[in-house]
Amino acid sequence: MKVMICGSMTFANEMLATKNRLEELGHQVKIPSDTQQIVDGLHDHDDLEGDYRHCIKNNIMKKHFKFVEENDSILVLNHAKNGLNGYIGAASLMEIGLAYHLGKKIFLLNEIPDPKEARWAHEVKIMQPMILKGDLEMVK
Secondary structure, eight states: OEEEEEEOGGGHHHHHHHHHHHHHTTOEEEOOTTHHHHHTTSOOTTOHHHHHHHHHHTTHHHHHHHHHHHSSEEEEEOOOBTTBTTOOOHHHHHHHHHHHHTTOEEEESSOOOOTTTOTHHHHHHHTOOEEOTTOGGGOO
């Protein structure tokens, strides 16, 4: 299966590890185009002004939407972040919506929070993703 990994760029190291594991399982995997730059310390995604310029210059959102379109599925790495288990950020939420619209399979690595904790979880639940509970072998 062709899989696009999505998630907060805080999880760039985990994206690389997950890509390697999925490839071992026989999948073709795309990751966000600037993942390696972030891991290597060449791009600071937490510098919002610098990240804005980087994303505009490199057409990051359109590029990643194209990755969603070109793959069979997306896998969202929704680890804990900012005190919230199952965190999904705004860009990943947009990628989930696009995948849903395009009829792609949507996998979430972990459970999502209760919608009372994070209102966006209600919309994610409506799109009926498969929750892997950390088990990458369920990607099929």
